[in-house]
Amino acid sequence: MSAKTSPEAPLPIRSVLQMVAQWIGRLGTVWVEGQITELTARGGTIFLTLRDPVANVSARVTCSRGVYEASLPRPVDGARVVMHVKPDFWVNKGSFAFTATEIRPVGVGELLARLERLRRLIISEGLTNADRKRRLPFLPSTIGLVCGRDSAAERDVIENARRRWPAVRFKVEAVAVQGPYAVGEVTEALRRLDADREVDVIIVTRGGGSLEDLLPFSDESLVRAVAACRTPVVSAIGHEQDSPLIDLVADVRASTPTDAAKKVVPDVGEQLTLVRQLRDRGRRVLGGWLDRELSWLRSVQSRPSLADPVRELDRRAEQVDALRERARRCLGSSLDRSADSLEHLRARLVALSPAATLERGYAIVQRPTGEVVRLAGEVKPGDELTVRFPDDRVTVTATST
Structure with missing residues (x-):
């Protein structure tokens, strides 16, 4: 069309609209579904608007009164219908509309079936899951x-x-x-x-x-x-x-x-009641805790250590004095026993000491090496010997045995 026209050789608008009408006329008939609005009757023709219930799209539809009355129950504004329509283009006005040849209302059973299919779809997609729902x-x-x-x-x-x-x-x-x-x-x-x-x-x-x-x-x-x-x-x-x-x-x-x-x-009344109940409960809990703590404090104060602290110190001081006196007695007795035992040991040492024997008139004969001569037969003439006394010693030479 654009190749045959120019500013110098334009087409009349009637020719263009006729071409559009011829192209639309070749589309044939089709079944469509929608919702009826703006239903009016003028003589033997019914005029209505068929609106898509999902998208904001609508189209004008005309039908004869016979087609309209043949549909039972008769459609009203807001009704869901299925129509067999043929697209028409009105050349005189340059307007488009559908001409309906049959109208079928969508029954309740069909609506319920569609709702059930949609319900299953949204459930399968997880749109109804509880974990998606938010708290108010x-x-x-x-x-x-x-x-x-x-x-x-x-x-x-x-x-x-x-x-x-x-x-x-x-x-x-x-x-x-x-x-x-x-x-x-x-x-x-x-x-x-x-x-x-x-x-x-x-x-x-x-x-x-x-x-x-x-x-x-x-x-x-x-x-x-x-x-x-x-x-x-x-x-x-x-x-x-x-x-x-x-x-x-x-x-x-x-x-x-x-x-x-x-x-x-x-509810403000319920919330105020709940606040009072919680406040009373808190008062009871806190009062019970304070009563228990005061009772414990009184029992602690009644103990002798806190009722008369000086008396307890005096008692402890008496215990310390008694223990100290007991320790002194025990230590004195132990020292006395140890002294007696020491005297006994000293007496025994004195009695058993070789010096005590020498003081009684005995002497010890030794060789120069310090060896003690116990028998006269062990001495040879000419042997040099040492005779030991309690306080001193003398060196002698054996002349005979």
Whole structure:
């Protein structure tokens, strides 16, 4: 087309639009799935918008009233449908739309089967594991609240939370909680609150409803957005019997909006009671410990060593004097016995001493070598001998034997 045109030889817009219409007309028919919005009827033609429930993508669809009424139950705004459509391009207006030749509503059974497949998928990926779930802060400074505009769920959460802790603060993100825009708005609100550093915990809540009303909270993109949040998320969707898939990946699941407020915010009365109980318990423990220590101190003070310290010193001094006197007696007696024994030994030595024998008139005859002569036969004439007396000695020469 560009090779046949130039600024000097342009194509009329009708020709270009006709070429586009011919190209689109060759695409044929196709089965598509989406969610109906903006459903209107004009004469015998039905106009609606078919929106992708995951991505922010939509397209205009037209069909005859007969095709619309042939679908039972008849589709309404927010309904999930499967359509057999043919793409058409309107040359006069330069607009694109689908023409539906058959409409089939997606039944509850099919929806439940899809939800079950998605549930198994997120479980297999570990998004529901307990080790991924974070603990809620004890007292959050700011609570992010994702809820419907002026909804009863918003009032329940805020009123019950402030009744439990009046100083609690909220950052409310009012979004659509059902219908074709719910998934996108809730996901965007989660992203904003998760990026806010002041928000310590996020509550996603809405009241009860039918399966179709709660479908946005089982959408795969929203479920993965909740799992990716760094801030702890509390899911409080519907009532106790309702269980959208967001409950599986949220860090805490609350059965109702009121239950969510109780799980996130502590009760000031309960906390004051707990403080009083702990204070009383601490007082009892400390009082018991002081009583035991005082009793031990009194028992120590009553001991004689502390009651009258001087008396104990006197008693010890008496013991020292007695031991010293006993030692003196023992040592004197030992010395006396040793002296007597020494005298006896000296007397025996004197009695047995050779000098004592010499004093009685005896003498000792020795050779010059000091050898004692005991027999006269051992002496030869001319031998020089020494005769020893008690006080002196004399040298003699033997003349005969």
